[in-house]
Amino acid sequence: MTTPDNWQKSSFSGFGDGNDCVELATTPDTIHLRESDTPATHLTTTPTPLAQLLHYIKTGAV
Template identity: 45%
Template sequence: MSTGIKWQKSSFSGAGGEQCVEIAAQADAILIRESDAPDVTARANRVGFAAFLAGVKTGRFGS
């Protein structure tokens, strides 16, 4: 599934980059994966991804 997809790593990746989130934009979706499990990909539409990012920024998913 990830063949030909241009992934972008999070700016919060560790120095080695092993523990990070990567995203890729497609015409109809945003793809999300963890760099240590690249074969597992989540897919969201742009509205859903924007809502997810807003929740992350406000701490909705943190402890």
């Protein structure tokens, strides 16, 4: 699996270069998420399951 090069820091992580944030990168049809404290470990998903997870988190509805 190819690891993306262009990681973006979450806007909810505050300012500076601290290691307290979630980062996101995309490749064609794939979304990669990682914690800046452990950049070698990341989750890989596609848009549909991630959208479903975020919907559940926001609403508590399945």
